[in-house]
Amino acid sequence: MSVHAELFKRRQAVMPSWLSTYYAEPIDIERGEGRHVFDAEGNRYLDFFGGILTTMTAHALPEVTAAISEQAAKILHTSTLYLNRQMVELAEQIAELSGIDDPKVFFTASGTEANDTALMLATGYRASNQVLALRNSYHGRSFSSVAITGNAGWSPTSLSPVQTYYVHGSRRRGTPFAQLSDAELTEACLADLDDVLGQVKDNVACLIAEPIQGVGGFAMPPDGLLGEFKKVLDRHGILWISDEVQTGWGRTGEHFWGWQAHAVDGAKPDMLTFAKGIGNGLSIGGVVARAEIMDSVSSNSISTFGGSPITMAGALANLRYAVDNDLQGNAKRIGQVLRTTLDEAEGLSVVEEIRGRGLMIGIELTSAEAATDVLEYTREGGLLIGKGGLRGNILRIAPPLSLTAEEAAEGGAILVEALRKAGGTP
Template sequence: MSEDLLARHHAVMPDWMALYYEEPLELVSGSGRRVLGSDGVEYLDFFGGLLATMIGHSIPEISDAVASQAHRIMHSSTLYLISSQVELAEKIAAVAPVDDPRVFFVNSGSEAVETALALATSQRKSNQVLALRGSYHGRSFATVGVTGIRAWSATPLSPLQVSYVHSGYRLRSPFRDLNEADFVAACKEELQTIIETSTAGRIAAFLYEPVQGAGGFATPPVGFFRAMKEVLDPYEVPFISDEVQSGWGRTGAAFFATEHFGIRPQMITFAKGLANGLSIGGVVGEAAFVNAAEANSISTAGGNPVAMSAANAVLDYIRDHDLQRNADAMGRRLRDGLATIARRYPLIGEVRGMGLMIGVELVGADGFSRAVTETTAVLEAARREQLLIGRGGLYGNVLRITPPMTVTAAEVDEALDKLERAIASVAAVGLNGLFALA
């Protein structure tokens, strides 16, 4: 780490702009699933730029597409026809589980969700929204208002009236001791009660992450969202699936994670990995909703030719290399390996997720209390093992493991070895030792 760079960072960046690690890390180059830090150390990247580097680093097919477009024209705006934008929209419309789809491109996940909420509230003439507890939808004004994690809610103000409903996360639910069918039934009954007591009945949208991102990859039972739909359909509530983190086959089960749960939403938001790290976002939705804007609207940089070229190359690469199948196979290998590690270390309370979105929740000696300090310690220990992973969860006690979709079996096994050594080192020290080291 450059002490000078860190000092300059603190001098000009906001105090709330967090950095990982006691000694923050700068990544200076990468190839495949490996990155080089400015500390001269090569790391195995199992966080993928917060899930944005979805295909890996320095992939020629993507880099060449970006360079080729940049040499022609870098920007024009949506006021002009952009062939790569139309091509990308056609590809997304062809695979999205949405009826009569229309696609609108923006610059980020926050802006994508903001757009979907604006369209839904306009079409439904309502600002009442149902969102999930433990959800994260962005850092803009409306998206903060529908985020169900206090640590990410920068303001209590919101243009929306939000009711938070059960997410299907069982470990810390009051319904956790029920069997799966009774658990889903209890969540369904609670949703009905919330609608009857907290809304006027005309609800603009039900906004959900099929697999929660910042919430620590909480994954509900397969029948959960269908049960929610049974309650919501009589009220004609539109579904918005936030797939900023779970889209494009990363979950292995389907191109969009909502398909795994048997739900065809009215709108899907996307971003992050679609352009493998370049700024991109968007909404694919039913024409009745996407066309609902009652005022002029454009996106100056949405549909940017460089980002569109990168995204087209990414989708082609996923198809040509069957990466959805790889995400499924490597995700199973990772989860199986983590489950084996969990049997050896009580520090691990739960392994969950789908495909290459895997959460490892760490707990105290009682098997339930939140091991927040230990989670930070494992993150640091993994770095010492030259493995980069993430952290999340409602309480910050979940390891997030999200390698690029091109990850190999050998790399999965290497990461499992590194992570087990990191967990073992923290488990051996114990909580008192961690405080002593702090």
């Protein structure tokens, strides 16, 4: 029995059956370096998924590991009951970058918890448990975030603490909106939003939306759609929450935040949530909200692990590296290199669509089986990617933002060859 097979057998004996793994023979990743990772059997892979869009800068980035080591030698934990210089400094930098009016920041330990917090703020502020969400959405695995997830494959229960109304916005293929232009889709989605609001009793707390849907297969609304939604929401006093857990920190290349592609007529969210990339693997999430909303909580509250000293030290070093080295600009430049390489797959019969921005690229295939095959072929070729979508048929490509042109071309070539092997010949 191989090293990986033996460990997988032990995992199956003590961990839930619903805890998903990739590959027919799952792999144990032992270490990383730059844009590469190494498994327990000595195999080296180019990492184009970053632990689910989480390794934002690079594996084992010296600036981050040094900050973590230095802090670990001092103290690991205190809680928000005490002052923490790194937490204040990181909050100041995120607030400045957020674009939110009069911003305040609250740290959590994950993106799920960040979205929970945003829901708590919105429903309390608006005195309503009614929430708008997009179809095909994913916002986490907690009881409340599952309740606003519009993807049946990731919704294990129909029970809910909120009343959710789903509106159209991102997914086109397989819907009546498939053939519409961006302008026509925007008009149709606005009409749908008005129709839904016309059937809702009393006030609605918020709309929560991913600017690009992550688990949903990197489905993208037309630019400006969420800003047009905001005009409708404002007429009803409804808050806009932008879920930036996967789209934040410059990954799309064109913008630092996904919501900025929708900033028509100065529109901006009332809150945004973040996680994943900011920690580069450390457990961190958070909410940025207008001070009026953030300070509306009347009860006592603390966070045991949100804003922990070691997490804040690593995240602060990671964010500074990303900003100082213009990784947003690199994501735009190298994303174009990668897309050029992937254009070779456009004519393959297994490929239905290639979409995305910067270093956040989705490839929609004809079936979930084809996507599973491509994952196996890319792993064999030394490349790790992800998959998602409502039908599980979309490949997700999201490497660290420090990816080089050479690595983009190398990984792209491996992926194109894997698509050919999966029956992609026209």
